Amino acid sequence: MPLLIGTSGWQYRDWRGGLYPQHLPQRLWLEEYAAHFATVENNNAFYRLPTAETFADWRRRTPDGFVMAVKASRYLTHIKRLRTPEEPVHRLMEHAAALGDRLGPVLLQLPPNLKADPGTLDACLRCFPRTVRVAVEPRHPSWWQRERELRAVLERRDSALCWADRDSRPVAPLWRTASWGYLRFHGGRATPAPRYGRTALHSWAERVREAWPDEDDDVYAYFNNDTGGAAVTDARAFGRQTLLRR
Template sequence: MTAKRDAEARIGISGWRYPGWRGAFYPTGLRQADELAYAAARMTSIELNGSFYSLQRPASWARWRDGTPDGFVFAVKGPRFVTHVKRLRDVDAPLANFFASGVLDLGAKLGPLLWQLPPTLAFDPGLLDTFLGRLPRSRADAAALAAGHDERMEGRSSFSAGADAPLRHAVEVRHPSFEAQAEAWGSLLARHGAASVTADTAGTYPRLDLTTAEFAYARLHGEEELYASGYDDAALDRWATWARAHLDAGRDAYLYFDNDIKVRAPFDAMALIDRLPRPRALGPAASA
């Protein structure tokens, strides 16, 4: 009988390629090509957000996989073409293209998939139920979906399932109607096994702290100023308590800092990592 794996806290940053971080977080003279490895040695996960803006190439996914330590995990942000342009409607081909772009090539380093909805998209249970029902639940399901990609992906696709494993999905919402319909939204997510993202946005968007899946997901955009302000010791202690509550309940906890403007994100992430157990699959952290 296989022993049950202990729940893990995975903590990191949302993206890693920021010019303003050079000379502040990244040492002066560090090659841009080495920034991911430098950040990954100090984080336990990174939220990969380039996939939100455009479809990536298979070679990029493979490079990110091979440029990070064994046991590392990426969260992957789903494309805005699905969430913001198509607004979750008629998304079969865009979803197929996304999964055909090489995301499955991350292999064991593929963590949760994040779907961030636009502030103008209100709670629509029928639309959301249909969208969540289209999301693949396993690597095999994703590979089967990717096989239906359109002609734009010819010659630039890669979607071998590899060793099959479940896929996790998390949804971040920004329209106030989700707060008003929190109970219905939570029930809908739970029915699909998707996590509700707990988003700290300095009061700009709703903060829903719902437990709807076997894992928890938080995005920390800034406590007082969106994308800019940092987290002091008391705030970090509160988020550590939030994570421990999920770990104690057997749920993995993923937390990503997106307060990048003033170069607070990587330092806040490292400070939170120091407050929580490090995943066993990773070796000791590099020095700051």
């Protein structure tokens, strides 16, 4: 099981003096990050879609084998609410294509007040190229009440239901819907906050290994608890947990 572990974003000022040497210019932080992790989740695209030139620059600055997941624009997920997705999806993929072989999955994080609409989700997923992996993170409880329809859509598109954690607990059903997996860690219960404890990380490592036992199953895991460098510490610890139990 290839497990790629990283953080959600890499440009956090309070990581200076930790992951980033005190005097390292911020313009070199991506290179330093890529020396420690094999993947990153790019949150910047959610707030403002970077230009193709920016994506191309990120490709140039990262090594072979590095993977950048891209969080889809809030224009698509929060403003359009997945409706008439053709243009925003095309624009996103046109820009992100400049990552070349660095392009990883696209994440659709749905608004917490977006109620279940499997048909609209299916129409949106249909707009993505078949070669692009798409993970979906629903957040309204009504999605879980329409399990059969939701799972059918995701499985048909080989789209991963995002396994999300908050307070060291799953916040959604742990359904495997694709040949690959996608995890997001929003914050644990350990001290200092928002760190994850060893037991929580061990439990997640066990869940991942049980759900994706095949050596060819790709799983992407991103820590979104950036405060105080917790994401960096926990991503490294999670990597050690998975290595110990292979």
